[in-house]
Amino acid sequence: MGLRKVLPPGQKPLQADNSLFIVNIVLLLILFFLATGQLMNSRDVPVLLSKTTELDIESLPKPLLLVGADGALTLDGTDLSSQEAAETLAQLSLVHVLIEGEAPATRLIDLMARPELEKVEVRLVTIHYRGEGA
Template sequence: MSLSLPRRPALARLDPALAIVNIVLLLIFFFLGAGQPARPPAELQLAQTRLLPAAVLPSPVLELHGAERWLLDDQPILPELLPAALALHDGPLHVMIDRQAPASLLLDLLRHPGLEGRDLRLVTRPNGPAP
């Protein structure tokens, strides 16, 4: 006598490709949304510099006009002499650079060995008439 047991129903197997397609689609939507450039506000105005006398600015102010053309409190200074000149001043060094200057100029200043441990502050001049 033979007993016949009912057969188990075959398990439905999900295709792993379906999960991969879902993940890829989600990543595509994420990068499409995250990659959209942000629109600047309509009233965006960039900072501008104007000539002002050094007496109006905080001291010491280092103005960068080029790789070798620096002014410390309206006096020309060589980059190599900057640490010696700053030894006379306590407090932060105010740095002013034109917005059209290359960023490498500011980065070179930040890497200057004489400025290690020194508090640096970027300053701008108001966009009005000189007092």
């Protein structure tokens, strides 16, 4: 017992502070995402949309809902008012939608949000433009 009183009290072993490693990793990730984000946004990639000069409506799938430039709806060549569109589209189980490439995306989103299309399978029809030489 006398020997214990002579020795200084024992020290706890030092533990490494792991929070420093976590902070370093977070800072490296932030740096990485800032660098790659600037690289991705620095390039300007042009997008060329397809264009159709002559459209044969008869070769497209039926029933075809054509969305005009002004938002007017035409089903298989028949113009539809808003009320007629609601009644007619609610009776269909499948409809093919053709909308011009330059139309705002909100026009298509608004069309898809209509309640009468809730239970209708909608397929978006696209037309491939081959150019004048093909």
